[in-house]
Amino acid sequence: MSDRIYILSDGTGQSAMSVMKATILQFDKPDVKFTVYSMVDREDQLVSILNNAKIDNSFIAYTMVTKTFRKIIRKYCEENNLKSVDLLGPALDYLEVYLGTEQLQKPGLLRKVDEKYFKRIEAMEFTLTHDDGKTVKGIEEADLVVLGLSRTSKTPTSFFLAQQGFKVVNIPLVPEIPIPEEVFKI
Numbered sequence: 001m002s003d004r005i006y007i008l009s010d011g012t013g014q015s016a017m018s019v020m021k022a023t024i025l026q027f028d029k030p031d032v033k034f035t036v037y038s039m040v041d042r043e044d045q046l047v048s049i050l051n052n053a054k055i056d057n058s059f060i061a062y063t064m065v066t067k068t069f070r071k072i073i074r075k076y077c078e079e080n081n082l083k084s085v086d087l088l089g090p091a092l093d094y095l096e097v098y099l100g101t102e103q104l105q106k107p108g109l110l111r112k113v114d115e116k117y118f119k120r121i122e123a124m125e126f127t128l129t130h131d132d133g134k135t136v137k138g139i140e141e142a143d144l145v146v147l148g149l150s151r152t153s154k155t156p157t158s159f160f161l162a163q164q165g166f167k168v169v170n171i172p173l174v175p176e177i178p179i180p181e182e183v184f185k186i
Contacts, residue, residue, distance in 0.1 A: 002031035006053045008046070008062040008073065010107035013038040016063040016087050040064075041107070043072065050076045060084035065092065066105045119165045127162035130169040131155055136182045142169040145183060149173050 005024075006018045013036045024032055035058070037049050046069060053060055060082060065072045070089045077084040092103050123143075129135065130142070132155060139145065143166040148154045150172050158168040171183065 002033050003029060004033045004035060004056050004058040006049065006056075006058045006060045007036040008040055008049060008064065009036075009038050010037065010040050010061060010064050010069060011110060012065055013063065015110070016061050019087055020061050039107075042070070043069075046072055047076070050075050050080075050082075051141070053082060054080050058082070061087055061186075063088040065103065065107050065109075067103070072120045086114060116165065120163060123165050123167045124159070124162040126167040127158050127170070129160060130167075133171045135182075136169065136171070139169050139180075139182045140186055141167055141185070143167045145169045145171065145186070147173055147179070148152070 005020055006014045007020060008147070009016055017034065017036060020180065032104065033087065040046050040049065041157050050060075052058075060073065060077060062070070062073055062084065062085075064073065065088065067089075069084055073084060076082070088149065096103050126138075126141065146154050146158055146160060146168060154170045158170040171180065173179070
């Protein structure tokens with residue numbers, strides 16, 4: 001039977017998963033299985049997951065921003081002899097003291113959908129539409145125009161820039177095909 005690690009989070013669980021994947025690489029245990037429980041937002045749900053962890057004799061790694069949930073997990077693990085690690089709580093508690101202000105205890109703020117998110121999505125869609133000279137329609141909306149020979153990494157560069165929120169038009173330079181007039185107008 002393989003070892004099992006439960007990842008518990010009131011957010012996406014990606015932070016805990018990243019830390020645990022990096023950590024497990026330091027051990028020669030390729031048969032470790034991860035089970036991720038994200039968006040845990042009810043006490044009954046949390047207790048049910050902990051009961052399953054007890055049955056599986058799992059290690060528990062958790063990133064909970066709510067103090068109540070962290071206390072429930074810590075107490076449950078102590079009472080049931082389960083090994084666990086609170087990946088977020090100590091940092092939150094130390095920062096609360098250092099900053100002299102209380103924690104917000106609002107799950108999901110790291111991945112909060114905001115204006116910047118929508119700008120990046122719009123930029124990626126624009127860049128995909130304008131990749132490799134597919135069209136120059138709407139070129140005046142571009143933040144950047146990338147001109148270059150084929151096979152010079154224009155597309156990866158364009159998509160990297162799009163992920164940063166820039167609308168990019170990517171046009172290949174081909175000897176037999178003139179540069180579109182629209183490029184000279186902008």
